[in-house]
Amino acid sequence: MSDTPVATPVSFAEFPAVTTAEWQARLTRDLKGQDPATLRWPLPDGFSVESFYHREAWAALGGPPAPLAHPQAPWLNVPAITVPAGEGRAQIEQAVAALAKGADGIHFILTDAPAFAVHYLAEQLPLAHTYIGYTVATGPDELLRQLVEAAPGTALRGFLRFSPVAVPEGAELSDYRRALRRCVSLTTGMPDFPTLAVNGAFFGNRGATATQQIAFSLNTAAALLAELPNAEISPTQVAAAMHLHVAIGPSYFPEIAKLRALRRLWATLLHAYGLPAALNQRLRIHAHTATWTQTTLDPHTNLLRHTTEAMSAVLGGADTLSVAPFDSLFAEPNDFSGRLARNLSVLLREESGLGQVQDPAAGSYFIETLTDQLAREAWVLFQRMEAAGGLPQVRSQMLEEIKEAATETFRRIASGQQVVVGTNRFQQRGERFSFHPKKLLRSAAFDVTRATYPTEVLRLATALHFERREKKSKRAAVVLLGSNTNQVILESFLNMLLPHERPEIAVSHPPGTLSLLYSSPEEATLMYATPEQFQQFARFIYQIPSEKQVFIPPTLLSSDMPTLQEAVRVFGFQEMKVQGYTTEQVLDRLQGR
Known part of the structure; x- marks a missing residue:
């Protein structure tokens, strides 16, 4: 329409153009000798994000990509x-x-x-x-x-x-x-x-x-x-x-x-x-x-x-x-x-x-480059899976690769490399739960597939132990912490120690074992067992005799102390060793005490 205002092109001609090389030189000067590569952000996908992106990034993409079609707006x-x-x-x-x-x-x-x-x-x-x-x-x-x-x-x-x-x-x-x-x-x-x-x-x-x-x-x-x-x-x-x-x-x-x-x-x-x-x-x-x-x-x-x-x-x-x-x-x-x-x-x-706005991220040097990198890496992985037979033939391979990625996430969280606010950093000391940990751990609906579960379950199990000790309960409990969680426990513990406090750490559990916390009124002990040992133990505690009957043990098993103590011994649970510290000291530190 004739009365529609015409947009005036926006330019900043008074500012000289700055090339990528000039930006890099400025970065090097401001870092005062520190390697600019230290500013890169490594992603779990196997490549790193640069510390800054410039117009020249578009050249690698063959020019500025067109905005993505987004037919239904707003969402x-x-x-x-x-x-x-x-x-x-x-x-x-x-x-x-x-x-x-x-x-x-x-x-x-x-x-x-x-x-x-x-x-x-x-x-x-x-x-x-x-x-x-x-x-x-x-x-x-x-x-x-x-x-x-x-x-x-x-x-x-x-x-x-x-x-x-x-x-x-x-x-x-x-x-x-x-x-x-x-x-x-x-x-x-x-x-x-x-x-x-x-x-x-x-x-x-x-x-x-x-x-x-x-x-x-x-x-x-x-x-x-x-x-x-x-x-x-x-x-x-x-x-x-x-x-x-x-x-x-x-x-x-x-x-x-x-x-x-x-x-x-x-x-x-x-x-x-x-x-x-x-x-x-x-x-x-x-x-x-x-x-x-x-x-x-x-x-x-x-x-x-x-x-x-x-x-x-x-x-x-x-x-x-x-x-x-x-x-x-x-x-x-x-x-x-x-x-x-x-x-x-x-x-x-x-x-x-x-x-x-349609596709508000369009044109960003950084996001367009990251989109392209993810697309390229994903297409290569997709083709590799299709070449191996595609689904359902490669399903087990997919799940194994996901498990490796998840395990690495558990390790990063435990060591503090990946921050989870309120869980492994900036925790609420002495946090009081708005739920009952015992009931939650016993719930079949409790999601145990999450990134923070190995860290959370230890805190929850430890809280239960201290509560039982304060009440002088006559019962004991075994809490299933997860598969191969002992390494997570050790790294979480080490991450909380000052440099002069860190001892040599000994851990003697084979791969594939389950991590457990045995809790009685007198003590708490970190242990490990094979899946078969834990299955037999759980069947004994719940008096389920038939091996043919499908049985998924709950996360929390409790019984009177003599029965549980004897069952732990008979079914061959082994104590996890942390040289220089008792289990109680480890748990105290992890619980923020």
């Missing part, structure tokens, strides 16, 4: 609600209330999908207009059939994620091909309801690096493209029905780059399969705050983590976002933490304005 705020066994009417009403208070959609995680009150859902929430995601462990096609029947002629909005418990993500698809194909058929003509989830969060929440999360997500997508097309379902239909679920951690810039790299490589994957490029515009990414990085110690720090995670998700281009309540590891769902989680996304959109 949708989609809280997750777990529905226990039963119809879930209370949770449906909870969803109605959440939608009235700032949520844009709901993600139902269904424990018992066949019992879910689908018709009541359709009465309370118009399915044609309400964005609803569903995660189910069984019968995805049956739930979808019920949804279609409850709202005939309605094009659903949301997504469906099938996550079978017995066969985790990326495993054998042969048992489920028929159900998944039926899901694709039932939703033909529903572009806003993808039904084939590529669950990269499965890898991210087990400690995978960003590169591994991207690559293994692509391997999962490739498996779906290879397994599902047949005479009735085309590869194009399969690709159009796929959507990505991603866990977002607190490493701010790499998480932004991770999502951007995923979008770029998705286009590459479609091209490799000869599929229409327009399908890349339909890709939907659902992001949620990572369980891998949540903590039980100083739990309000989870609010801060979730803030940076949510910002990374929306700046990286997520279409929908779920923010977990800060206390979800140990507390029942409650209005207070649920409201804070829901409002976090609302604040970012309504007050910070993060939804006003």
Whole structure:
């Protein structure tokens, strides 16, 4: 229009251009002899981030990349609600209330999908207009059939994620091909309801690096493209029905780059399969705050983590976002933490304005370079896995590589190289828990796959020991600290000692053993045992005689002191040796006493 103001080009001609070489020379001068390489930031992915980036970084990328397509802006705020066994009417009403208070959609995680009150859902929430995601462990096609029947002629909005418990993500698809194909058929003509989830969060929440999360997500997508097309379902239909679920951690810039790299490589994957490029515009990414990085110690720090995670998700281009309540590891769902989680996304959109710009990270020398590096590394890893046979053949290899990455994270946290605020640095001395450690450790729902679990469980078990000693309890307990956790304990302990206090450390446990804490009213002893020894011990304590009966021992086992003491001796548990210190001294220091 003629009355539209014309933007004046912004330039700073009065300032001379500074080349990368000149910046490097200035850095060298300011560092006063220190090697500039010390400023590099090594990532778990195997490469380092430079201390600064300049315009010349674009030359390595072939010029400034075009902004990524982001079709749905701003993102949708989609809280997750777990529905226990039963119809879930209370949770449906909870969803109605959440939608009235700032949520844009709901993600139902269904424990018992066949019992879910689908018709009541359709009465309370118009399915044609309400964005609803569903995660189910069984019968995805049956739930979808019920949804279609409850709202005939309605094009659903949301997504469906099938996550079978017995066969985790990326495993054998042969048992489920028929159900998944039926899901694709039932939703033909529903572009806003993808039904084939590529669950990269499965890898991210087990400690995978960003590169591994991207690559293994692509391997999962490739498996779906290879397994599902047949005479009735085309590869194009399969690709159009796929959507990505991603866990977002607190490493701010790499998480932004991770999502951007995923979008770029998705286009590459479609091209490799000869599929229409327009399908890349339909890709939907659902992001949620990572369980891998949540903590039980100083739990309000989870609010801060979730803030940076949510910002990374929306700046990286997520279409929908779920923010977990800060206390979800140990507390029942409650209005207070649920409201804070829901409002976090609302604040970012309504007050910070993060939804006003398409691909706000575009053009950043640093983020564009990091996006390119992650994409290149991930594509190489993806191709390596495909060359080895692809999924499901390489699943065990994938999990082993993730385990190595997770173990390295445990080591970095224990040694203090990786800071977790409130857990291994800046702890609350004498912290009083808002939950009961004994009840939490006994809970089958307690998430033991997190990065801080080896550190947390020792603190929780130690607190239990001191509480038992103060109460002069006549019972004793054995707490399972984890597999190969003794090294984590030692490194955490060493990290708390002053240089002149550090003795020679002796530890004599074979690889693959379990770390345990034996606690009686008189003493606490760090021990180790093989998985077989611990299984036999637990069966004895709980009087489960049949070796054929499936039995998963709880984290915390307790009994009267004579029985437990004798069982520890009979089943061959061995004491971990820390030269120069008693176990009580080690635990005192780790507990901040």
